[in-house]
Amino acid sequence: MLKHTFKYATESSRDFVYRTIQESIVEFYLRPNERISEVAISEELNLSRTPIREALILLESESLIEVRPKVGTYVTKIETDSVKTVVFMRKVIEAEIIRLACEQFSEEDFAAVSQILNAQKTLLSLHDEFDSLFSLDNSFHQAIYKAVGKEETWFKLQKLSSPFNRARKLDIMLGNAIEKRIDEHEELLEIIKNKEIEKIDDFVKKHLNNVDDLLERLHENFSEYFI
The missing domain is CATH 1.10.10.10 (Winged helix-like DNA-binding domain superfamily/Winged helix DNA-binding domain)
Known part of the structure; x- marks a missing residue:
């Protein structure tokens, strides 16, 4: 279907x-x-x-x-190595995107991204909203790329990101780390708001460095989906 x-x-x-x-x-x-x-x-x-x-x-x-x-x-099944490749690319690109956001974000940009974050928080209290949570997670990051004039970069990155996005969707379906993701999005907005450039590298590592733990969880629950 x-x-x-x-x-x-x-x-x-x-x-x-x-x-x-x-x-x-x-x-x-x-x-x-x-x-x-x-x-x-x-x-x-x-x-x-x-x-x-x-x-x-x-x-x-x-x-x-x-x-x-x-x-x-x-x-196709999901290629584990492809997931890791996408995460590596995102770590490099998103660190620069966040630096640009610290330099360029307006009050209107901050308000627009905060609205998406608030929608994510609201959905946490609902059941069976996996599609909406996944969509809002993407929308949150896309809005930041767009605000710094790099939305085309976001679209091109998404063309390569299907393996990682499939893995993320499975993890959301399991109910894993949803609150942690939202907490980290809140932390990211604070970094941008306060222009704390010195915190960016550590944040990106924390936000994206759990790929091995993610894949281990998914292999335990959906081994038939991976190669």
Whole structure:
């Protein structure tokens, strides 16, 4: 089953199909090793098979799906090494993004990002809000990139981040470390507000250095999803 989403006015049919399937894979509407059917997607989205085929080619190039000759098309498993690679990239990039935020953030920027953080806190009291928590977690970081004029960097990074995002979504589904993430987001806003540049490197290490613990938890609970 695909994630239900709306087509943006500016989106082509191919881009809409790509985004729908990509989000469905990352958010586990489509699970690793699940078969992908062009016919089923065509019927569900009420689209011809041409944009679906084009979208699947893009998804295969990003290693989110694989074509098994004479067998079919399947959602790939999550590569452990790819998760670690993405975390390494994010540590390098996000340290610089936070430095820019310390230099450039306006009161309006701070208020906008704080609003997202407050929404995360509200969702903590609700049940079965994994999709919303995951979405707001991404929105929080994207808003910081956007505020410092680096939203295009965020979009390009997301193209490479599917392995890590899939792992993060699984961890949220387990209910692990959600409060810790929100506490760290609050700490990050304090660093930006007070322009505490000297704290950035230690914060980034703390926020992203738990990848080995994350992968160990996930392998214990979802070993069939990883290679």
